[in-house]
Amino acid sequence: xxxxxxxxxxxxxxxxxxxxxxxxxxxxxxxxxxxxxxxxxxxxxxxxxxxxxxxxxxxxxxxxxxxxxxxxxxxxxxxxxxxxxxxxxxxxxxxxxxxxxxxxxxxxxxxxxxxxxxxxxxxxxxxxxxxxxxxxxxxxxxxxxxxxxxxxxxxxxxxxxxxxxxxxxxxx
Amino acid sequence: xxxxxxxxxxxxxxxxxxxxxxxxxxxxxxxxxxxxxxxxxxxxxxxxxxxxxxxxxxxxxxxxxxxxxxxxxxxxxxxxxxxxxxxxxxxxxxxxxxxxxxxxxxxxxxxxxxxxxxxxxxxxxxxxxxxxxxxxxxxxxxxxxxxxxxxxxxxxxxxxxxxxxxxxxxxxxxxxxxxxxxxxxxxxxxxxxxxxxxxxxxxxxxxxxxxxxxxxxxxxxxxxxxxxxxxxxxxxxxxxxxxxxxxxxxxxxxxxxxxxxxxxxxxxxxxxxxxxxxxxxxxxxxxxxxxxxxxxxxxxxxxxxxxxxxxxxxxxxxxxxxxxxxxxxxxxxxxxxxxxxxxxxxxxxx
Numbered sequence: 001x002x003x004x005x006x007x008x009x010x011x012x013x014x015x016x017x018x019x020x021x022x023x024x025x026x027x028x029x030x031x032x033x034x035x036x037x038x039x040x041x042x043x044x045x046x047x048x049x050x051x052x053x054x055x056x057x058x059x060x061x062x063x064x065x066x067x068x069x070x071x072x073x074x075x076x077x078x079x080x081x082x083x084x085x086x087x088x089x090x091x092x093x094x095x096x097x098x099x100x101x102x103x104x105x106x107x108x109x110x111x112x113x114x115x116x117x118x119x120x121x122x123x124x125x126x127x128x129x130x131x132x133x134x135x136x137x138x139x140x141x142x143x144x145x146x147x148x149x150x151x152x153x154x155x156x157x158x159x160x161x162x163x164x165x166x167x168x169x170x171x172x
Numbered sequence: 173x174x175x176x177x178x179x180x181x182x183x184x185x186x187x188x189x190x191x192x193x194x195x196x197x198x199x200x201x202x203x204x205x206x207x208x209x210x211x212x213x214x215x216x217x218x219x220x221x222x223x224x225x226x227x228x229x230x231x232x233x234x235x236x237x238x239x240x241x242x243x244x245x246x247x248x249x250x251x252x253x254x255x256x257x258x259x260x261x262x263x264x265x266x267x268x269x270x271x272x273x274x275x276x277x278x279x280x281x282x283x284x285x286x287x288x289x290x291x292x293x294x295x296x297x298x299x300x301x302x303x304x305x306x307x308x309x310x311x312x313x314x315x316x317x318x319x320x321x322x323x324x325x326x327x328x329x330x331x332x333x334x335x336x337x338x339x340x341x342x343x344x345x346x347x348x349x350x351x352x353x354x355x356x357x358x359x360x361x362x363x364x365x366x367x368x369x370x371x372x373x374x375x376x377x378x379x380x381x382x383x384x385x386x387x388x389x390x391x392x393x394x395x396x397x398x399x400x401x402x403x404x405x406x407x408x409x410x411x412x413x414x415x416x417x418x419x420x421x422x423x424x425x426x427x428x429x430x431x432x433x434x435x436x437x438x439x440x441x442x443x444x445x446x447x448x449x450x451x452x453x454x455x456x457x458x459x460x461x462x463x464x465x466x467x468x469x470x471x472x473x474x475x476x477x478x479x480x481x482x483x484x485x486x487x488x489x490x491x492x493x494x495x496x497x498x499x500x501x502x503x504x505x506x507x508x509x510x511x512x513x514x515x516x517x518x519x520x521x522x
Contacts, residue, residue, distance in 0.1 A: 057509055058454070064503040068496045068517070069460045072239065073275055073298050079283045126347030127398040128391060131458040 027167055034164045041157040048150040055143045062136035069132060080124050087123060088116040091144060103155065104148045177479040181261055184253050185478070188487045191249050192475060194221030195494055198522055204501045205513045213502050214238060235502045242495040247299055250488060260368060264481045266327065267361045268488050272301030273328050274357060278350040280306075285346070303327055331356035348400065351391060351408035358384055362412040368481070375474055375482035377412075382470060384413030386463045389442060392423040392432050393459055415439050456515055464517045468493055472520055490519055 090109050095102040111119050121129050121137050177185075196204075200220050207213045210233035214226050217238070225241040254265045276297040283293040297306065305326045311317075323329055331353045358380060365376035388409040395405050406424040411417065419439050426432050429446065437443030445462045471486035497516040504513040 057507065060507055061504070061509050061512060062456070064500060064507070065456060065458075065515075067503070068500045069458075069464065071275070071298075071496070073279055073296060076279070076296060079279055079286065079288060079293065079296065081286065083287050122398060126345045127400050128345075128347040128351065128394040130390075130394060130460060132456075132460070135455060135458075 024171065027171055031164060031167050031171075034160055034167070038157065038160045038164065041153055041160060045150065045153045045157060048146055048153060052143055052146045052150060055139045055146060059136045059139035059143070062132050062139065065132040066130055066136065070130060077124075082124065087118045090117055090120065093148065101155070101159065103152045106145055106148045180258055181481075184256060184261070185483055188253060188483050189475065192483075192487050192490065195490060195519070195521065196220055196498075198518075201497070201501075201516065201518075204498065205510075207501075207505055210234065210238065210502060210506060213498075213505060217242075217498065235499060235506055238502050239495070239499050242498055243299070246488075246491050246495060249491070250300065253484060261481060261484070263364070264368075264372075265484060267357075267364065268485055269300050270328060270331070270357050270361075271354065272298045273303055273326070274301070274331070274350060274353045276301035276306060277323065277328065277353070278346050281349060282346045328353065328357070331360060345400075348404065348408065351387075354387065355408055355410045358387070358410040359412050365481075371477055371480035372482060375477060375480050376485065379470060379474070379482065379485065381413045382467065384410035385415050385442065386467070388413060388415060388420055388423065389432065389436060389445070390460060390463065392426065393429055396427050396429060396432075415442075454512070456512060461517065464493065468517055468519045493517055493519060 088109070090111065092107050092109070094105050094107055096105045097103075109117050111117055121134065125133060200216075203216050203219075204213060207216055211230045214230055214233055218224055218226065222242070222245055225245050226237070250265075250268075254262070257265055279297060280290075280293055283290075294306070303326050305323065319332070323332065333352060333356060336349070336352060362377060362380045362384070365380065366373050368376075391405065391408050402424040406421060409420045409424065411420065413420075415423075415436075416439065419435050422435050423432055426435070433443050433446040436445070445459055445466070468490065471489050474482045474486035497519075500516050501513055504510050
């Protein structure tokens, strides 16, 4: 054997080592990407929290406005909320399958009084709903969409954190 | 007329003007809007003509406590005037109470339809709207009994139209019942004031006509895209306003606020009520706010004339508005949303 020829075992070992180094590099790159994604999701979640807070605060202020214009007695939810007369909810939360598992989705059924799907605002407060109450209702409506989005972002964030932990344990 | 008026009601008019002079001015509102907590609000209120309405107890500051104390003071002032009045002022003052009675009855109907306990509902009623038969409503098990057994002997029975189907009350929208009763009340009150004659008739017919128009326009706008038929809407519009019958008939058929605005523009210039304020970026100031501002202005102008009953009516309206303004300021502070704290309805005394 010539002294320039590398033994076969050593060659295989070198190849294995090179492949291992390359997969560690890939795992580390993936970890970096996941960390970045985690920070983006955390930022999105905080923004969504802020938006939910803003919308609900605005809606509460419009409710206070309704009390200013009409007095507390006329718009008391305690008196108006129906009991013993059930009606079907227009808005439902369902789970749909997505790439990363289940996600929440808001669906809205069209108003159909014959089938028991009433418009909540007029069903509870009567047909002559003041504008401020309608505006409050719209803000709460938007709040529901934001809350669902917030829940989905949180799920994705949890999945990302779990993946980071798995990859870190693989590296160790 | 002025000498006769002063003999009977001069003291009460002077007292009412004194009450009105004690109402909050712009500087008082400034102090309130700068408060950082509800305790500060209560202390500021006690520094005004309200005095020690909280009894020095600030242990549980809340918007409800403030609202109740303000309302009790207003009741105290009204009942003092009422107990010292003679006819026809006594009847006039009863007419001021009837809207509160109508609201209480509507509240009880809504509560009965939703199977709420009567005891709880009665505690939520406005004290100015209490009448003897209200306590007896507890025996009514459904809204049909409510009329047959109770309301038929009550002061507001005169405002119940013959075609209102009380036996099917649980299926009728409470707001339609309220609006129908209120329409009858307003027209009845208008006729009563007109018959009184003199300055009272001049002042009150002006105020009540504005109130009638305001009701009609507000109902027309709020009923947009609702299931209420044009015929039912027209039944709710009081006819004693400045708007002619043709305008009311036209508004009852419209389902667009721009078209309602066009109708209002043609008569009495109410169209400018639909304009948005430039500084109002959130849409917080609605049509009802603008009508309230105009109502406040008209009620303040009532005090420019003497020897009429309009001062009592206007004082109660302005006092109620003041209470609601203070509650609004308290709510903004309580919710920590002070950027809109100055959006109360100003009362232009200055």
